[in-house]
Amino acid sequence: xxxxNVLRLISFIKNEPTxxxxxxxxxxxxxxxxxxxxxxxxxxxxxxxxxxxxMLELVQCLHQKNGNEATIAGIAFLKDKAIFYSExxxxxxxxxxxxxxxxxxxxxxxxxxxxxxxxxESAVSVSTMRGCPYTCKWCSRAVYGQSYRRRSxxxxxQELKWIESNYDVDTVWxxxxxxxxxHKWLEExxxxxxxxxxxxxxxxxxxxxxxxxxxxxxxxxxxxYRVWIGAExxxxxIIDAMDRRVDxxxxxxxxxxxxxxxxxxxxxxxxxxxxxxxxDIIETLHHLxxxxxxxxxxTIAYPIKGxxxxxxxxxxxxxxxxxxxxxxxxxxxxxxxxxxYYDYAIRWIANQMSIHRSIKANRSFTDRIKPTIKSIAARTxxxxxxx
Numbered sequence: 001x002x003x004x005n006v007l008r009l010i011s012f013i014k015n016e017p018t019x020x021x022x023x024x025x026x027x028x029x030x031x032x033x034x035x036x037x038x039x040x041x042x043x044x045x046x047x048x049x050x051x052x053x054x055m056l057e058l059v060q061c062l063h064q065k066n067g068n069e070a071t072i073a074g075i076a077f078l079k080d081k082a083i084f085y086s087e088x089x090x091x092x093x094x095x096x097x098x099x100x101x102x103x104x105x106x107x108x109x110x111x112x113x114x115x116x117x118x119x120x121e122s123a124v125s126v127s128t129m130r131g132c133p134y135t136c137k138w139c140s141r142a143v144y145g146q147s148y149r150r151r152s153x154x155x156x157x158q159e160l161k162w163i164e165s166n167y168d169v170d171t172v173w174x175x176x177x178x179x180x181x182x183h184k185w186l187e188e189x190x191x192x193x194x195x196x197x198x199x200x201x202x203x204x205x206x207x208x209x210x211x212x213x214x215x216x217x218x219x220x221x222x223x224x225y226r227v228w229i230g231a232e233x234x235x236x237x238i239i240d241a242m243d244r245r246v247d248x249x250x251x252x253x254x255x256x257x258x259x260x261x262x263x264x265x266x267x268x269x270x271x272x273x274x275x276x277x278x279x280d281i282i283e284t285l286h287h288l289x290x291x292x293x294x295x296x297x298x299t300i301a302y303p304i305k306g307x308x309x310x311x312x313x314x315x316x317x318x319x320x321x322x323x324x325x326x327x328x329x330x331x332x333x334x335x336x337x338x339x340x341y342y343d344y345a346i347r348w349i350a351n352q353m354s355i356h357r358s359i360k361a362n363r364s365f366t367d368r369i370k371p372t373i374k375s376i377a378a379r380t381x382x383x384x385x386x387x
Contacts, residue, residue: 035048130147231244278337
């Protein structure tokens with residue numbers, strides 16, 4: 001659910017007489033970064049960080065006649081006409097103590113079926129870990145922080161078994177930032193899936209430096225059909241500027257090696273990062289052509305509040321929409337070239353990749369006419385907006 005829709009819901013609840021007793025409680029990375037805005041807009045309480053323990057304590061407190069919510073760690077709310085932040089909530093050390101998500105409370109099959117009718121395949125999201133030990137400058141750690149905590153592989157396998165038994169769903173999407181961070185955990189996970197006779201396939205995200213051929217073998221044997229490998233750029237200069245701490249050559253190797261194990265590969269690309277020049281974008285196109293992932297996503301870099309990238313670029317914002325009307329994605333800052341340059345750079349890369357894949361698949365020349373024309377047009381526009 002987007003922020004704009006959340007604000008509409010808040011407005012509806014606040015203006016509906018039959019709901020005037022309703023308390024509005026929000027959580028997640030967006031609300032932590034913009035707590036005062038959400039409270040001003042009508043939210044009663046903001047849950048900061050992990051919410052399981054905080055939410056339980058808050059609900060219990062609200063049910064009491066003389067409850068004092070100020071004693072609850074990890075919340076923000078309006079008190080005496082000022083925003084009050086309670087003591088910071090410590091992260092849950094052992095996340096194995098948490099129950100499975102109560103998926104049965106909602107008829108998720110309706111959502112799975114709707115998604116499948118539109119996209120041909122349904123998926124359910126599962127989390128195995130919290131926190132990320134890496135320091136990529138554009139990435140938000142507003143909820144789970146930088147500490148790495150993981151559920152036992154046996155527990156995750158049991159959750160997948162439950163999902164298989166209760167839903168008609170095609171795949172699992174592991175939402176973890178670095179699924180293969182622990183090779184020992186991964187091997188135990190494979191063994192647990194075999195023990196539980198889990199057959200559902202899955203896709204995950206990871207880093208090239210936490211992969212090798214042994215890892216790819218374990219991924220294949222545990223049902224991984226697609227792995228997303230982050231790099232965000234084909235230029236080592238930009239990767240280093242992001243504090244990504246990965247070698248672009250290693251990324252290319254792991255993308256190519258994935259195919260050898262029958263695993264589809266995907267990668268993420270962003271253009272317009274501070275300091276990026278046209279030569280870096282050309283390197284990125286070269287990177288995509290040489291690694292040739294099955295899938296890739298490409299966006300213009302944008303700063304998320306609370307990240308080092310936001311702090312780095314805040315003084316150079318040239319576009320920042322009103323908070324209640326837009327999102328961080330719409331923020332623009334002073335880059336090497338104008339914003340429009342990067343819009344066309346994305347089109348140029350996409351059409352160049354279409355041409356590349358057409359040639360590789362030995363398709364007819366007529367198949368390449370349209371992307372060739374679009375590529376030339378995009379490249380011309382890049383030249384114009386570079387001036």
